[in-house]
Amino acid sequence: MNLNTDFVDKLRNSGLRPTKQRLKICEILFDNDKTFHFSVKDLSKIISQKLGEKISLATVYNTVHAFEKKGYLKEISINSNQTYFDTNTSSHHHFFDEKEKKLIDLKNEDVDPINIKKTIPGKKIKSIEVLVKLDPDNY
Amino acid sequence: MNLNTDFVDKLRNSGLRPTKQRLKICEILFDNDKTFHFSVKDLSKIISQKLGEKISLATVYNTVHAFEKKGYLKEISINSNQTYFDTNTSSHHHFFDEKEKKLIDLKNEDVDPINIKKTIPGKKIKSIEVLVKLDPDNY
DNA sequence: CAATAGTTTAGAATGATTATAAACTAATAA
DNA sequence: TTATTAGTTTATAATCATTCTAAACTATTG
Ligand SMILES: [Mn+2]
Ligand SMILES: [Mn+2]
Ligand SMILES: [Zn+2]
Ligand SMILES: [Zn+2]
DSSP, rough: HHHHHHHHHHHHHHHOOOHHHHHHHHHHHHHSSSOEEEEHHHEEEHHHHSSSSSSOOOHHHHHHHHHHHSSSOEOOOOOOSSSSSOOOOSSEEEEEEETTTTEEEEEEBOOOOOOOOEOOTTEEEEEEEEEEEEESOOO | HHHHHHHHHHHHHTTTOOHHHHHHHHHHHSSSSSOOOEHHHHHHHHHHOOSSSSHHHHHHHHHHHHHHHHHEEEEEEEOOSSSSSOOOOOOOEEEEEETTTEEEEEEEBBBBOOOHHHHHHHHEEEEEEEEEEEESSSO
């Protein structure tokens, strides 16, 4: 298990103990090369499917927030009844499929750079995010 | 009360009965020329301040959603534990002051038109919104 | 192994929002 | 006007995502 030792290192290097719960969540989140967008509910479902053992919901929340704090996950701004996270922590924009409730990454080249011409005294720009909502073609 | 009859008409024309609760909320939301961004909590607070009589929280929710359905209010996409509404129902972008938890409109001329070069088969773009998060200058 | 700090967990608590159902009221017809 | 109806308000309960709590468990270190 080459990957597993990678995750152990990743966690240790972040000051997080490599527990089996965290390693399992790492495998789900970071084992593939694709960006993964998810809610805690999504993640819990995947865990209970791919896993013999259960991980407590509190632990899933703890882990996701720990990973977010360490910069391995990013929270995404969409209006929903639940919070979404993103394994792509770079600054990027999204489609949001309102029917499927799924986020889709937009690549940098898919959107021209956003230039904000207004400034607010005493404030600086922290992030610029474009959210493109999608509906079915016929609607 | 010229305004009040205006609101009565507005409500009647929308098929909503002009109750005193709705008229009061109209005054708070639509009486000024400025865009008003608010959460239900904000609105409730203003109501209890500016008003002798109380309006039930359920009614505030009902009214806000009724107005939204009629196109007098728009829900705004930000990651927060509460939903925000906007009296500016046109398509426009926002600053979000993360410290004050306040939304600020960006005018059309403040942001160059956003051009999305990617398409998703079977889906069409419903809206494009930019959210610019602000932090204090020193941070 | 022993001591410690960090982690997991079930379950309780919180807080925004929605649902319920009874009381109330505006609109309409008689 | 009055009666009828449909729409509205309201207190309260229910829901649901998320956070808190405190006790049990475990990785780390000496
Ligand atoms: Mn978070
Ligand atoms: Mn709504
Ligand atoms: Zn993404
Ligand atoms: Zn606005």
